[in-house]
Amino acid sequence: MVHNHEKLLEKVRHDLPTDELLSDLADLFKLFGDSTRVKILFALLESEMCVCAIAELLNMTQSAISHQLKTLRSANLVGNRREGKTVIYFLADEHVHTILGEGFKHLIEERKEQNYIEED
């Protein structure tokens, strides 16, 4: 169909990671694509915390937080340990910090640029 891009596509196809890897990458970013989960991760960046502390911090149901922690845990982004009746959650991966940081930097710098435009 359409016009010819075989030469270009051949090259790009060659250098492109597999579909499976790219899908897994999307699934990874999907974890960061929810405001509740991002807030949880940022909170844990400051300090490890028990479930009810996170719930109180975010002003959300314990159930909602617990479900999200389960999601984050099955992706190995957070870990937990029991201490008596409470369960303490913490960041399990130093990459979380880097990934969040890069996204954050992007946002900040984008806003700077927008301000420059507005000021012109």
Add this chain to the structure above:
Amino acid sequence: MVHNHEKLLEKVRHDLPTDELLSDLADLFKLFGDSTRVKILFALLESEMCVCAIAELLNMTQSAISHQLKTLRSANLVGNRREGKTVIYFLADEHVHTILGEGFKHLIEERKEQNYIEED
């Protein structure tokens, strides 16, 4: 409710970015949380391309690609220019490269660790 974390929460609340910023951050990552969009971005990382080339590369409808490009464009992650009848899309932001790269690194290193575990 529950047990007391006021001292901890006070500290964490103080250092935490605003809800608005964290929500925007989640929205940013949401863009990377779809395999079609990730594939498009990776493709554009290799070379700028017209819409139908991307569609052919991903073996998807032109319409689907066009819709996703619109999404990426309104987030300023890609830009485009007309050349006659075709429209060429390209990455508009160097951060895209970094963010994708960090996610990629995480995946790769996670797989290395899993292999070590399996080999033990």
Add this chain to the structure above:
DNA sequence: CACTCATATGAATGAGTGTACATATGAATG
């Protein structure tokens, strides 16, 4: 200016998912 090619867009559909509610598990306490 009819026709074709490349892209964009609007509406509809279907799949995925975040949250609330109810309830279960599990640990301490007396």
Add this chain to the structure above:
DNA sequence: CATTCATATGTACACTCATTCATATGAGTG
């Protein structure tokens, strides 16, 4: 061992969103 506190989990519902289909726009071409 009954009770309470902290957390986990199953289900249902509402909502978001990616894709498809049909159609519109827009640029070349003869």
